Amino acid sequence: MAALNLIPIPISEEISREEFQKGFAKPNKPVVLKNYSLGWPARKKWTFEYFKSQHADLMVPVYKEAFANSGTSYTSTDNKMLFGDYLDLIATTSTHYRMFLFNIFKHIPSLCNDFFYPDIIDRYLTKYPFMFFGGATSWVDVHYDLDLSHVFLTQFYGKKRVILFGPEYSNYLYRHPLTVSCNIDIGNPDFECYPRLKEAQGYECTLDSGDTLFIPTGYWHYIYYLEGGFALSLRARPDSLTKRLLSGVKIFNLTILDHHISRFLGVQRWYNMKEKMAVNTANKQPKLL
Ligand SMILES: O=C(O)CCC(=O)C(=O)O
Secondary structure: OOOOEEEEOOEEOOOOHHHHHHHHHOOOOOEEEOOOOOOOOHHHHOOHHHHHHHHOOOEEEEEOOHHHOOOOOOOOOOEEEEHHHHHHHHHHOEOOOEEEEEOHHHOOHHHHHHOOOOOOOOOEOOOOOEEEEEOEOOEEEEEOOOOOOEEEEEEEEOOEEEEEEOHHHHHHHOEOOOOOEEOOOOOOOOOOOOHHHHHOEEEEEEEOOOOEEEEOOOOEEEEEEOOOEEEEEEEEOOOOHHHHHHHHHHHHHHHHHHHHHHHHHOHHHHHHHHHHHHHHHHHOOOOOO
16 A cells, blocks of 8 residues: 655754754755753643643643544634643543634743743744644644645654644645645545656655654644643744745635635635646646655
8 A cells, every 4th residue: 555755854853053054944954953942841730730720621622633634624614622631631632623722821821930941943923823632533624725834743642643744735635626625535645646746756754752843834733642741842933035925825815815715606616626636737847756
């Protein structure tokens, strides 16, 4: 059976700003920064018990992974529950429920004192530190981030498998036009339907607690929770002005254009059209293997 074409994400035990800039930020390549968060107060403080003691009664949105279905987005909410109940759920059982892009810092601003912005890059979006929580066996469908920011994803609890593809492979991933998504199930890829996917050269790693993964701007990411746990994402705007303008275009395309066309044509019809366009575009790409 064919498999995805993946190589391990390089791991760095210690890195200077210059090494990071030259080796990873400038060439837009991912890296795992091993134990990067060891000196942060959050390492010891942020536990299931601690979060429960702070905000067990907060009503929070939870998500499933039905991103590839027509009319859904990877940020579509499926349910609401008490934060305390949700934490108990992911600490004790396998569940597909995740909390996606949760700005817990709006509710508990003092948590911002528990971590540091890595000084190996500039232009952090300091208003938008987000947390992600997930139960064992949950996953995040493959997508790239609409705002085209660089992401530092720091794992605090539990392990997750991460698969990345650079933006140059978007057409080999059958990207749906105007969106940041596609119809491919990276965890169980269907190469008969999507043969060009085999040509995309991706990366993989298992992210462990304490580690920080640098996901460069525009990278597609798929995440599978091997264990229940949580992570923090810190985001930085890319240096390039073109990328920053492009992110404005992408936000417009997805939130306005795609939305209106979908309303006009009907969700399913527009989805089928995007899928057809994605297949046509993929079939026209140069052979890489
Ligand atoms: O770790 C996760 O659950 C999702 C992370 C993610 O998609 C992101 O940082 O953009």
